[in-house]
Amino acid sequence: MKRLALFIFSILLTLHYTQVTAQRSAAQRDAAQRSAAQPTAARYHIRQPDAIPLHGEWWFLLDPAGLGIANQWYRDGIAQESRQDKVTVPHCFSTDPRYEFYTGTAWYRKTFAWKQTAGKRVILHFDGAYYKTNVWLNGQKIGEHEGGYTPFSFDVTEQLKDGDNLLVVAVNNDTWKTNTIPGIKDNGDINDGFVGWVNYGGIIRPVYLTIEPEVYTENVKIETMPDLIKGTAVVKAKVRVRNASSSASSPKIDLTVWQDNKLLTLKWKTKTTSIPAGQTALLEAEATLATAQVKLWDLDQPNLYELKTVIGTDTLASNFGIRKIEVSNAQILLNGKPVKVGGGNRVIDYPGLGSLEPDWLVEKDFRLMKEAGMEFQRLTHYTPSEYFYYMADRYGMLIITEAGNWQLTPKQMDNDSMRTKFRSQFREMAERDWNHPSVIAYSVGNEYGSTTAAGQRWTKDMIAYARELDPTRLYTFASMLLNTLPAKPEDEASQYVDFVSTNTYGGHAKALDHIHKLYPGKPVFISEWGTRADGKGGEAGQPQHLSDVMAEIRKRPFIAGASWWTYNDYRSKLFGTNVNGFRPWGIVGPDRSLRLAYPAHQKEFSPVLIDKVSFKTGDQGVHQLIVKITSRGDFPSKTLRGYILKAGEASIALPDLNPGESREIAIPIRGFEKQIHITVIKPTGFITTQTDIDLK
Numbered sequence: 001m002k003r004l005a006l007f008i009f010s011i012l013l014t015l016h017y018t019q020v021t022a023q024r025s026a027a028q029r030d031a032a033q034r035s036a037a038q039p040t041a042a043r044y045h046i047r048q049p050d051a052i053p054l055h056g057e058w059w060f061l062l063d064p065a066g067l068g069i070a071n072q073w074y075r076d077g078i079a080q081e082s083r084q085d086k087v088t089v090p091h092c093f094s095t096d097p098r099y100e101f102y103t104g105t106a107w108y109r110k111t112f113a114w115k116q117t118a119g120k121r122v123i124l125h126f127d128g129a130y131y132k133t134n135v136w137l138n139g140q141k142i143g144e145h146e147g148g149y150t151p152f153s154f155d156v157t158e159q160l161k162d163g164d165n166l167l168v169v170a171v172n173n174d175t176w177k178t179n180t181i182p183g184i185k186d187n188g189d190i191n192d193g194f195v196g197w198v199n200y201g202g203i204i205r206p207v208y209l210t211i212e213p214e215v216y217t218e219n220v221k222i223e224t225m226p227d228l229i230k231g232t233a234v235v236k237a238k239v240r241v242r243n244a245s246s247s248a249s250s251p252k253i254d255l256t257v258w259q260d261n262k263l264l265t266l267k268w269k270t271k272t273t274s275i276p277a278g279q280t281a282l283l284e285a286e287a288t289l290a291t292a293q294v295k296l297w298d299l300d301q302p303n304l305y306e307l308k309t310v311i312g313t314d315t316l317a318s319n320f321g322i323r324k325i326e327v328s329n330a331q332i333l334l335n336g337k338p339v340k341v342g343g344g345n346r347v348i349d350y351p352g353l354g355s356l357e358p359d360w361l362v363e364k365d366f367r368l369m370k371e372a373g374m375e376f377q378r379l380t381h382y383t384p385s386e387y388f389y390y391m392a393d394r395y396g397m398l399i400i401t402e403a404g405n406w407q408l409t410p411k412q413m414d415n416d417s418m419r420t421k422f423r424s425q426f427r428e429m430a431e432r433d434w435n436h437p438s439v440i441a442y443s444v445g446n447e448y449g450s451t452t453a454a455g456q457r458w459t460k461d462m463i464a465y466a467r468e469l470d471p472t473r474l475y476t477f478a479s480m481l482l483n484t485l486p487a488k489p490e491d492e493a494s495q496y497v498d499f500v501s502t503n504t505y506g507g508h509a510k511a512l513d514h515i516h517k518l519y520p521g522k523p524v525f526i527s528e529w530g531t532r533a534d535g536k537g538g539e540a541g542q543p544q545h546l547s548d549v550m551a552e553i554r555k556r557p558f559i560a561g562a563s564w565w566t567y568n569d570y571r572s573k574l575f576g577t578n579v580n581g582f583r584p585w586g587i588v589g590p591d592r593s594l595r596l597a598y599p600a601h602q603k604e605f606s607p608v609l610i611d612k613v614s615f616k617t618g619d620q621g622v623h624q625l626i627v628k629i630t631s632r633g634d635f636p637s638k639t640l641r642g643y644i645l646k647a648g649e650a651s652i653a654l655p656d657l658n659p660g661e662s663r664e665i666a667i668p669i670r671g672f673e674k675q676i677h678i679t680v681i682k683p684t685g686f687i688t689t690q691t692d693i694d695l696k
Contacts, residue, residue: 043359044090044206045387049317051125051208054110054167058203060087063105063170073107074136074168084109089207094173094200095354108169108203116162121212121244124167125153127386128205130355131180132172138165146421147181148173148204149382149404150428155244156209173201178412181421182381182404186411195573196381196406197347200354205385214245216314218280222307222435223472224322228336231291233322235266239283239309243275250274253283254310259303264293289322296335297321297437299375299396300641300683304437319393321437325474327498330516330558332474332523334398334440340637341398342605343377343563344369344587345528347570348384351590354571357385364592366391369567371687372587372598373605373636376561378478378501378527381406381446383429392438395684398561399438400476400501400527403429405445410454419458423465430469441474442466446527447503450479450493451486459493474498478527482518483511489518499560503528509552516558524558528565533584533595542587543600550604554634562635564601568592606689607632608640608680613664615695623669625676625695633660642683647676654680669695 046053061084063073073079085098093099093106126133130148134141137159145152176195178186185192218240226233235257243249250272257264266287275281295303302321309316324335332339346365348355362385369375378400379388392399403426405413412418426444433439444462449455463475476497483504486492494500500522504511508529515524531545546564553559569586577583582590587597613626625647631640637659645652647667655663669676679690 044357045359045362045385045390046127046206046208048125048208048210051210054112054124054207054209055089055203057086057110058089058091059084059109060091060093061085061107062093062099062102063107064102066105066172068105068107068170069134074141074170075139076166079109089203090205090356091202092200092204092354092356093202094198095352095356103174103199103201105170105172105174106201108171110167111164112167114160114162114165116160117211119214120157121155121214121216122157122160123153123210123212124156125151125208125210126203126205127151127207129169129171129203130173130201131175131199134170136168147404147425147428148175148199149384150425151205151432152428157244169203171202173199175199179415179417181408181418181425182406183408183412183418185407185409187409198349198354198571198573200349204355205357212244213313215241215243215249215251215275215312217309217311217316218242219431220307220309220316220318220435221431221470222318222320224320226294226296226322226324226335228324231294233289233294235287235289235307235320235322237285237307237309239285239311240280241275241283241311242280243277246277248274248276251283251311253285255285255287256308256310257287257289258306258308259293259295264289266293294322297323297393298335299341299398299638302394302396302437302684304393318435319390320435321393323437325440327474327523330521330523332440332499332525332560337639338637339376339398339560340635341376341561342373342601342636343398343561344372344374344567344601345377345563345565346379346384346567348380348382349568349570349590350592357387359387362387362391365567366395366397367686368588368592368598370395370397370684372567372601373688374564374567374601376525377563378402378443383433386432389433389436389438393436395686396682397438398440399436400441400443400525401429401433401439402443402446402478405448405458405477407447408445408449408458410449410452413448413454413458419461422462426462426466427469430466434470434472439473441476441498442470443501443527444475444477446478447480448477449481450477451481451491456493456496459496463496476501476525476527478503482515483507484514486518492518494519494522497522499523499525501525501527503565505529505531508549509555512552512556512559516556520558522558523560524556525560526553526562529562530565530585533569533586533597534578539596542595542597546597546600546604550635559635602687603689605636606680607636607638607659608643608689610678610680610689610691610693612693615669621671623695625667625669625693626664627667627678627693628662628664629654629657629680630662631657631659643688644681645678646681647678648673 133145140159142154176184221238223236268285268287270285304319307318326333376398478501480503482502533539566585569582569584569590571581572583609630611628616624640657643654680688682688
């Protein structure tokens with residue numbers, strides 16, 4: 001019966017999308033259509049709209065013995081096409097059936113035509129390649145990079161030539177070593193866990209060129225400071241400008257802000273700075289938005305602005321949101337209101353794709369997570385495609401983004417080389433993501449030895465380093481050692497965080513109370529919890545576990561969020577993985593088929609309750625159903641504003657409801673049905689809850 005109920009739920013979910021799509025904005029409608037099925041030619045989001053894509057067809061060959069660099073495989077004219085294969089970049093060779101689960105170095109080669117342009121710089125961008133990457137252009141070494149999920153770039157102006165150019169990339173995925181991040185423990189203990197997720201190798205994200213003037217904007221950081229009492233907001237722009245010319249330059253900065261396609265009239269305070277030849281400088285500007293110009297960003301009203309930065313002939317556009325995130329009295333506050341929201345960990349893994357994230361998959365995952373009530377989460381132990389954050393900005397989601405310290409040992413955390421690698425990956429992550437309003441916090445690691453002296457040093461030092469890069473976010477890390485230990489708050493590294501993140505898989509009531517006793521002034525975020533679909537009680541055990549733990553969470557007002565491990569099943573080589581290669585923790589399977597836990601999670605993590613009050617029959621088949629709509633006052637909870645109730649042909653705008661408030665709603669019913677399906681939809685067009693009510 002439960003599987004039948006899930007089947008019916010899936011059909012109703014599909015029918016709902018058919019009805020609701022027509023009412024969404026054009027962008028949402030396109031996203032919903034694209035996510036319905038995998039297209040034959042996958043589309044990948046590129047960060048810069050004026051980019052020249054280099055992905056698509058590349059030549060490819062394996063180098064299992066690692067002989068390529070020593071034998072100069074990057075030279076032109078030495079590789080026979082008959083001895084290579086064609087692949088489509090972005091490409092994950094670990095899931096390509098021809099090279100499945102290969103570990104080692106792989107070579108990519110692409111020839112492209114070019115015509116030189118005087119007075120311009122050409123930048124080669126990689127949005128992600130796993131894990132160690134070496135790059136050559138026309139036989140010349142361009143550079144190298146270590147880290148699998150963050151973007152990197154090189155100035156290739158001097159290596160380009162008129163006519164055909166040969167770009168060669170060697171990528172090595174031989175990670176899960178004691179000196180890589182992510183890496184395995186160096187204890188040598190036979191019982192240590194290792195290889196937490198699959199080392200999917202390849203050029204896994206887009207590759208492209210941009211053409212810049214000799215003086216251009218490398219990056220811009222936008223900081224917003226709303227005054228929640230006055231309703232005004234200060235916007236600061238920190239613009240990193242590169243002078244690649246042969247003489248000093250004093251560039252003028254011109255800034256404009258747009259909202260809903262309307263130009264805002266602002267007065268900017270700027271200073272002119274002289275930048276020496278070949279150097280980079282930071283230019284700063286500041287403006288104040290009047291009350292009438294301020295629309296705050298939050299989960300249900302994710303208002304966005306666009307900042308256009310012009311330096312000479314160079315223009316860079318960046319979206320941003322105005323919101324305030326802070327901690328006070330054991331609460332995380334978003335725009336002055338407590339955050340109490342559910343979430344889920346999304347592992348980047350899909351059958352046949354591995355760690356590739358075409359837009360259709362991002363859109364599908366985002367929709368399923370949003371409608372499951374997963375709106376506040378540390379997605380996983382590394383940064384995903386930036387397109388997920390664009391979706392989160394546009395439709396509302398709160399994200400903690402994390403760089404790859406996964407269970408490092410004290411020796412590794414004290415190692416200078418490991419610290420340097422982590423800082424590099426963290427910087428690349430932060431500089432890519434710091435304008436996304438959906439990113440409210442950074443994590444400096446997961447499940448490391450936070451009670452050791454090395455773990456405490458790591459936490460303190462890495463948070464201090466990160467705050468220098470971005471002081472506008474909250475900071476945390478995911479601890480697994482707080483559930484019973486320590487006895488004193490100064491004995492564990494959570495003393496240094498803004499809010500406590502705990503991975504708790506049992507004894508929740510006792511563990512959460514212990515954490516609150518240790519750190520009574522800090523909010524608690526349950527960064528991991530859950531149970532496997534093949535665990536106690538089988539698949540039906542997941543909904544029961546959800547219900548049991550949620551009952552404990554609702555008793556504890558200091559809990560800001562609870563993020564289920566995991567949203568989706570994923571491949572792993574860790575002990576305890578099933579013989580099919582997957583770990584079945586998800587509320588959806590590897591192919592995103594819904595489990596029994598999906599509707600259970602949606603119900604438990606909706607801030608809306610629906611209760612039948614009465615049903616009255618009328619003349620000529622017109623009846624009236626009265627339901628009570630309640631905005632939960634415990635967990636999760638938020639002010640309901642702009643929500644819509646749908647039932648049959650009726651579409652009713654719900655009144656605004658603060659947490660704990662209720663209102664009776666009259667629904668006209670036509671016909672002689674025995675049951676009606678009721679759906680409540682968020683202002684962004686996504687389901688928050690649904691139920692069937694008997695008409696008798």
